[in-house]
Amino acid sequence: FWQRNNYDGYGDMECQTSSIAMALKFLGVKGINTDDDYLRIVNRIGDTTEQATHMKALGELGVPSRFVTSLHKSDIINQIEAGKPIPLGYLHHGSVGHPTGGHYLCGIGFTDTHLIAHDPFGDLGMVSGQWVATGPTDGKSIHYSWENFLKRWDVGGGWGWIL
Numbered sequence: 001f002w003q004r005n006n007y008d009g010y011g012d013m014e015c016q017t018s019s020i021a022m023a024l025k026f027l028g029v030k031g032i033n034t035d036d037d038y039l040r041i042v043n044r045i046g047d048t049t050e051q052a053t054h055m056k057a058l059g060e061l062g063v064p065s066r067f068v069t070s071l072h073k074s075d076i077i078n079q080i081e082a083g084k085p086i087p088l089g090y091l092h093h094g095s096v097g098h099p100t101g102g103h104y105l106c107g108i109g110f111t112d113t114h115l116i117a118h119d120p121f122g123d124l125g126m127v128s129g130q131w132v133a134t135g136p137t138d139g140k141s142i143h144y145s146w147e148n149f150l151k152r153w154d155v156g157g158g159w160g161w162i163l
Contacts, residue, residue, distance in 0.1 A: 001025075001035035002136040003120035008043060017048045018120035019087040019104040020058070023163055026085050026108075029061055035120070054161070063163055071158035073150060076107050076115065079162065088117070088160040090153040094129045099152045105139070107160075114143040126152065 003018040004011040011018075014035075021035035032038050039048070041060060046053035051067045058065040068075075071088075079086040086107040091099030103124075109116035119139030123132040126148035132138075153159075 001118075001120055002139070003035065004134070005136065006039055007036045008039065010048070012121075014039060014048050015104040015120050016054065016087065016089070017042050019106040019118075020054060020161060020163075022106040022118050022120070023085040023087055023161070024061070024063065027063075027163065029063060032061070058163070065161055065163045067159070067161055069157045069159045071160055072154070073146065073158075075158070075162075076160075077110055080107060080110055084163060086160055086162070088153060088158070090149065091155060092124055092129060092152065096127050096129070096148050096151050099129060099155065105142075108141070110146075111143075113147075114145055115149050117142055117144060 001018045001022050003014045006014050017039050018035040021038035024032040024038060041057045042048050042053055045056045076086055087104055088107050089102055089104050091101050092103035093101035105117040105119040107115055107117045119142050122134035122138040123142055125132045126144055
């Protein structure tokens with residue numbers, strides 16, 4: 001899902017929503033066919049950037065979940081090997097040596113050297129922190145090197161959703 005076309009016009013702030021929605025659609029959660037389907041639930045509850053809002057929305061959908069800030073690379077791999085995509089938050093602004101900000105993607109696969117993900121905003125230059133491309137399909141099945149992704153994700157503990 002591309003976050004920038006969300007129905008409410010606030011897509012630039014809804015990466016977490018779109019990333020969770022991708023996971024829910026893949027898992028076959030009833031009623032979730034687009035990120036707007038999940039966004040409507042989230043907007044009814046509260047702020048799309050707040051984990052508490054997503055906990056309530058996921059609870060309404062009957063999806064057991066937990067938000068974790070102490071994940072490791074092995075947790076990502078274990079989730080994906082178990083057939084579950086994993087929404088992951090990472091620092092997307094600034095250089096890889098000094099990242100800031102906050103953004104979400106949905107981890108869907110991996111290789112020895114890369115995380116494979118759907119990034120709802122597009123393709124981020126992981127070294128520079130500049131978007132390379134931001135079109136509707138530019139973040140589909142993107143390959144981010146573990147080396148650079150982990151420097152942006154595991155900053156004092158990796159954060160993400162276990163669904």
